[in-house]
Structures are given as structure tokens and as C-alpha cells.
Amino acid sequence: MSRRKKGEDVSGWVVLDKAEDLTSTQAVSAVRRIFNAQKAGHSGTLDPLASGVLPIALGEATKTVPWLMEAEKEYVFTIRWGVSTATQDREGEPTSQSDVRPRREEVEKALAGFVGEIEQVPPQFSAVKIDGERAYDLARAGEEVELMPRRVVVYEAEVVGADGLDLTSIRVRCGKGFYIRALVRDLAAALGAEGHVWRLRRTAVGPFQESQSVRLDDLQVLGQKGAASERLNPVETALDDIPALAINEGDAFKLRQGRPIVLLPHVVETLKPKFRDRIIAGQDASRAALALFQGKAVALGDVRAGQFKPTRVFHIAE
Numbered sequence: 001m002s003r004r005k006k007g008e009d010v011s012g013w014v015v016l017d018k019a020e021d022l023t024s025t026q027a028v029s030a031v032r033r034i035f036n037a038q039k040a041g042h043s044g045t046l047d048p049l050a051s052g053v054l055p056i057a058l059g060e061a062t063k064t065v066p067w068l069m070e071a072e073k074e075y076v077f078t079i080r081w082g083v084s085t086a087t088q089d090r091e092g093e094p095t096s097q098s099d100v101r102p103r104r105e106e107v108e109k110a111l112a113g114f115v116g117e118i119e120q121v122p123p124q125f126s127a128v129k130i131d132g133e134r135a136y137d138l139a140r141a142g143e144e145v146e147l148m149p150r151r152v153v154v155y156e157a158e159v160v161g162a163d164g165l166d167l168t169s170i171r172v173r174c175g176k177g178f179y180i181r182a183l184v185r186d187l188a189a190a191l192g193a194e195g196h197v198w199r200l201r202r203t204a205v206g207p208f209q210e211s212q213s214v215r216l217d218d219l220q221v222l223g224q225k226g227a228a229s230e231r232l233n234p235v236e237t238a239l240d241d242i243p244a245l246a247i248n249e250g251d252a253f254k255l256r257q258g259r260p261i262v263l264l265p266h267v268v269e270t271l272k273p274k275f276r277d278r279i280i281a282g283q284d285a286s287r288a289a290l291a292l293f294q295g296k297a298v299a300l301g302d303v304r305a306g307q308f309k310p311t312r313v314f315h316i317a318e
Helices: 024-035 059-069 104-114 135-140 180-190 216-224 235-239 249-256 265-274
Strands: 012-018 040-042 051-058 073-081 083-085 094-097 116-120 150-163 167-174 195-205 244-246 288-293 296-304 307-313
Touching (some): 012 235, 024 040, 024 051, 024 216, 059 296, 104 150, 116 180, 235 296, 249 288, 249 307, 288 307
Parallel strands (some): 051 195, 083 195
Antiparallel strands (some): 012 051, 040 051, 073 167, 073 195, 083 094, 116 150, 150 167, 288 296, 296 307
8 A cells, every 4th residue: 555645736836036045955845845745846956145046846847847957047147356266156265366357348258259059167166976976075075176068058148237347247048057157267267357156146947037936935925825826837837848739638548547649640740840859858859749638738748650659647636
């Protein structure tokens, strides 16, 4: 006899506006308690130093986390010039200093060189694994490790403000695996300056925007009133760029049993232009689609040989 899971059978996404000095793990735990949810997770760590958009998945939404991990992200951050630190942010010990204070136009010119597909070496204090250990654990132990450069993408980067000569604020829209702290390190080097991240805020993750987010304090108040569900987004919200396939009740029944369904030729032809190359959790997802019954997610799957074969089935309580 299987044990009954503790908590409520609640599914969906909460777009949390994470406060500074709160870890992503703490944030997930707090949101899970507010909803009394059986299961919860997040779509990518946001450093304690940083604030902003932290999408938290509850219940069946956790099955879509790998898709959101691949999504574009947007950050607004501020560089403090004059001092570099061991962690490339304000929490680290100073490592070097300089009197160089780049002018706005100099920063803009140098920043343009970081737009596009570039190679970036992750910071020493990062979650990259080396022989099974996190780089930040090795760095805290005083070990100097050699991290290999990675191909990352920056879609947009612009200077959005300055506070005197010491502080410059920048907005960046980037792809998976991009480190703002590494950008600040490399940008400072390109300008012959020293600098570190003074403030960092994430303003978007995939379809989730800052304007949709809710602070933890406000969510707790809603929870006390029994109204936390007002800030719960449907499971399928995280899959907004995946071709959608409307199905009937009979096909929904088959998919929930893990069985494939047959697609009419004209349906396949309609979906084809919407497919695009993508790798999710190391797997080819170039022909992925989302099956919906009455507008609600039933299954993620692949469209091949005239069939839709489910790879993730959703069991969402009414």
C-alpha cells in the first residue's frame, strides 16, 4: 500500500519577486508552505545577492522545469567601478583596485563586443561541477581551478543609467548558462578597469515578467486569506513557445495512460512550421508539442510518423 503524499494536490507556477539575502531554496520552501503543496521546485538559482523573478513550480508544473531552464532571461545590474572582488560581487573580498572610471560612452562601446554568441569562462564562485564538486566549494576551500570557456548567447545589452563615475547600470537579455558576474569581470578587463556587481535584479525568465511577480510577504498575506491561488499561473504558461495541439476527450484519455495518438496529415502540416531545433535536458526536442484538452495541459510529446507520442503526462486536479 503506497503512502499518501503530504500536502495539497496543487499545480502551477508562482512568479516570485525574490528579495535579496534569501536563497532560492529558502524561497521554494516558503512558497511550498504557503500553498501546502506536495511538491515544488524552481527554474534556475538566483543568488542570495540578487533579487527579482524566480519562477517556482508546484506539483505537475515541476515536469516543465527543464523547458524553462532553457528560456531566455533578462537582468538589470549595476557595476561598481574601482574594485574587483574574489566573487565578482559585493560579497567578496577585494582582490585589486584601480582609479579608472570608464565613461558611459566607453562602456557602451566595449559592451557592444559582448553581444551575440560568445565564449565565456564561468566565475570561480559558480555552480559548475569539476570532478563531481561545485566550483564554489573548491574556491571557498582556497583552490584555484581552471574552468573551460562555454558558448553562451547575449541577445541584447545596453547601458541604462549611471550614478556619478562609480556606478553604471546595464540591461542584458541572454540565453542559458550566462553569468552576469563573468560579464562584469570581462567588461572591466576590456576597459582596463576594476569592477564588481553591486546590485543584480532578474526582470524576466521566458514568459514570466517582473510585472507578474509577487513578493513573498504579499503572497503570505494572500495565503492567510485563503487566496494564494490568485497568484498561481497554469502549468502550460511555461510552455508558451511550444506548438499547441488541441485534442478531444478520447485522445486525452489515451495520453493520460501514456499511449500515443494518431494525427491527421493536415494537423501535422500545421504544426511543422512551428517546430525548431532545441535540446531539453540533453534530449532532442525539435518536434515537441503540447497537447491541450479544453485549454489545459494533458501531455508533452513528440510528433513523429503521424503520431503524437507522450513524454510527460500531466495529472492536474480540477
